[in-house]
Amino acid sequence: MPLYELRDVTRRYGERTVLDVPELTLMGDRVYAIVGPSGAGKTTLLRILNLLDPPDSGQVRFMGQETAGNERRRLEMMRTMCMVFQKPYMFRTTVFNNVAYGLRLRSLTPTEIRSRVMEALEFVGMQDFAHHPATRLSGGEGQRVAVARALAIRPQVLLLDEPTANLDPANVAHIERIVRQGADRYGTSVLLVTHNLFQAKRIADETLLMVDGRIIEHQPTADFFAHPRDARTQAFLTGTMVY
Amino acid sequence: MDAIIAYLVSMRAEIGQIVGLSLTVSGTATLLASLVGIPLGAYVGMNEFAGRRLLLRVIYTLMALPPVLAGLLVFLLLSRSGPLGRWGLLFTPAAMIAAQFLLVTPIVTGLTAAAVASKERVIHDLALSLGAARSQAAWAVISEARTAIMAAVLTGFGRAFAEVGAVMLVGGNIRHYTRVLTTAIVQLTRQGEITLAVSLGVILLLISFVVSSVMLLDSDQFKFD
Numbered sequence: 525m526p527l528y529e530l531r532d533v534t535r536r537y538g539e540r541t542v543l544d545v546p547e548l549t550l551m552g553d554r555v556y557a558i559v560g561p562s563g564a565g566k567t568t569l570l571r572i573l574n575l576l577d578p579p580d581s582g583q584v585r586f587m588g589q590e591t592a593g594n595e596r597r598r599l600e601m602m603r604t605m606c607m608v609f610q611k612p613y614m615f616r617t618t619v620f621n622n623v624a625y626g627l628r629l630r631s632l633t634p635t636e637i638r639s640r641v642m643e644a645l646e647f648v649g650m651q652d653f654a655h656h657p658a659t660r661l662s663g664g665e666g667q668r669v670a671v672a673r674a675l676a677i678r679p680q681v682l683l684l685d686e687p688t689a690n691l692d693p694a695n696v697a698h699i700e701r702i703v704r705q706g707a708d709r710y711g712t713s714v715l716l717v718t719h720n721l722f723q724a725k726r727i728a729d730e731t732l733l734m735v736d737g738r739i740i741e742h743q744p745t746a747d748f749f750a751h752p753r754d755a756r757t758q759a760f761l762t763g764t765m766v767y
Numbered sequence: 768m769d770a771i772i773a774y775l776v777s778m779r780a781e782i783g784q785i786v787g788l789s790l791t792v793s794g795t796a797t798l799l800a801s802l803v804g805i806p807l808g809a810y811v812g813m814n815e816f817a818g819r820r821l822l823l824r825v826i827y828t829l830m831a832l833p834p835v836l837a838g839l840l841v842f843l844l845l846s847r848s849g850p851l852g853r854w855g856l857l858f859t860p861a862a863m864i865a866a867q868f869l870l871v872t873p874i875v876t877g878l879t880a881a882a883v884a885s886k887e888r889v890i891h892d893l894a895l896s897l898g899a900a901r902s903q904a905a906w907a908v909i910s911e912a913r914t915a916i917m918a919a920v921l922t923g924f925g926r927a928f929a930e931v932g933a934v935m936l937v938g939g940n941i942r943h944y945t946r947v948l949t950t951a952i953v954q955l956t957r958q959g960e961i962t963l964a965v966s967l968g969v970i971l972l973l974i975s976f977v978v979s980s981v982m983l984l985d986s987d988q989f990k991f992d
Contacts, residue, residue: 574896603898613889616911626897677898 525588527552527681527713528573533582535568535737543568543579543737552680555707555714557728557745559721561765565737566717567610570683573715574607587680603630605681610689612670614658619650619669622658626677644676645669647709648702664695671699675706682707684716688723700727721761725749733757735765771962781943786970789947792860792934793927796867797875801920804872808879808919809909813887823880829873834866835932841866842937858939863947866933871923878922882915883908921982925975 528550535543543565550556558566571577572584575591575598584591586601606626615622623641632640645651648668653661661669667687674682684703688696704727707714718724724731724745731748733741733756741748741757752758759765775782811822843849845857845865856862890911894904909916931949938945940954948971955964 576892576895599898599900602895605896606898607892607896609889609893609896613886613893615907616913625894629898629903673897683896 525552526550526585527587529583529585529588531583531585533572533579533584535565535572535577536580541737543572545569545582545739548739548742550713550715552713553711554729555704555716555727557724557731558715558717558734559719559724559731560734560760562719564734566734567685568737569734570607570685570715570717573681574605574683575602576607603677604679605683606674606677606679607683607685608667608670608674608687610686612666614661614666614669616659617657618655619645619658619661620654622669623673623676626673630677640676640678644672647675647706648672649698664691664698667691667695667699668702671702671706675702675710675712678710679712682712682714684714686717686719688718688720696723703727721749733760735760771966774963775966782967782970784943785946785948785951785967786974788860788945789928789949789971790974792863792938792947793867793924796864796927797871797920797924799864799868800871800875800923804875804919804923805879805909805916808876808916809883809905811876812880812883813891813905813908823877826873826877826880830877832870832873833932834870834930835936837869838866838933838936840869841933845937857937858941858945860938860945862937863934863945866937867927867930870930870933871927874923874926875919878919879912879916882912882919886911917982921979924978928975928978929971 526549528548530545530548533543533545533548534541558569560566568577572579575584575586578592589597589601591598591601615625620641623644624637627637627640642651642654645654648671650665650668650672653665653669658666658669671684671687682703687703688699691699700723703714703716706712716723716728728745731741731743731745732739733748733754735756740754741752743751743753748757749761752761756765811819811826841862842857844851845854845862846852847857856865887908890908891904894907895901899907929949931953934940934945934947935950935953938947938950940946940950946954948967952964952967952971955961955967
């Protein structure tokens with residue numbers, strides 16, 4: 525069963541249509557990269573897939589079920605996915621409590637919470653910071669904790685919005701490794717928005733290119749880079765796209 | 768100096784009474800104002816609705832409400848011929864609490880709204896994405912703004928504790944009954960007891976210092992597991 529099925533999905537800000545997706549099917553158990561120039565609608569799409577924003581028109585189905593309408597069902601669906609935002613916000617408490625937040629919402633026992641939090645922190649290499657104030661972490665450390673906070677939930681879908689945009693190369697490599705391994709370990713499907721083509725090439729199974737709110741190319745990553753179908757993809761890859 | 772201290776010591780029972788009433792009146796007014804102002808401010812800070820901007824402008828204007836006007840309003844309501852005159856509350860501590868409540872509520876509301884609105888979207892989205900229901904996400908926003916909300920409450924208390932116009936008008940500065948620090952200072956100054964007036968002023972400042980220190984003591988500490 526497909527993870528997501530979108531039909532005629534649009535999103536407008538005032539007069540401007542920022543997202544226009546006639547059809548999109550995303551399967552589970554793989555890593556997708558969504559690339560494209562800024563303002564192409566990548567974040568808008570990600571927010572709709574996380575069910576944070578409803579589309580202005582069209583249908584979004586998740587695991588075969590309609591996402592609109594029933595508030596309780598929407599909450600249940602949202603609890604199987606998690607987004608890591610571009611600039612991670614840290615709750616003003618310890619690193620431990622930050623990672624535990626989503627688990628407490630799911631009413632896990634304190635023992636389960638403790639073991640899952642420590643497992644997630646070890647996974648991102650931040651276990652020694654468990655009892656540090658989260659607001660005093662560096663950018664890279666904060667982003668690793670943000671990924672741990674999402675992975676601790678063991679979501680079916682992990683949505684990442686430019687997770688490495690503000691990081692140095694060492695931290696970029698670290699985050700990419702965590703995402704890739706996390707996806708494998710927990711069977712999590714990953715949707716990664718990035719403006720970094722090399723990142724897509726390194727970790728994605730399939731890559732999508734968005735331009736002006738539309739998905740103009742969607743291929744397995746190797747084909748995306750080797751045999752783009754759309755002339756604009758070729759232009760984007762060679763850096764000659766005008767936008 | 769010794770003479771002043773000796774005099775203050777001899778007056779300690781009355782000074783204690785005045786300080787006690789000041790704290791009780793302003794503390795109660797601030798508590799009631801917080802019960803109204805924090806939820807109201809949080810709602811206004813977090814939600815879009817018709818008339819929100821106008822409401823915020825009204826709240827911000829009322830934040831600068833002159834105490835004597837708040838006093839006048841309560842005076843008119845409670846005076847013998849006023850709509851609530853038969854309650855017989857004019858020139859009682861209850862009337863003073865009501866007047867200060869009018870002063871403090873806009874301050875707590877406005878500052879809470881500003882604190883909540885500044886980070887609302889980011890925290891709300893994060894909490895929702897981590898699986899929070901809407902009410903839980905709203906609570907996360909309020910919880911993250913707690914230091915700023917505490918500062919709002921403290922600002923409101925400081926305003927009430929230091930004002931003289933409202934409590935003078937509706938309390939009447941009656942000895943042993945409605946006399947508070949500020950009205951006592953006014954009275955002493957008029958009587959030429961400048962040294963004593965200054966002494967009470969120092970006491971007022973000291974109490975403000977202690978109250979703010981205690982309230983902000985724990986606001987940014989981290990809870991450890």
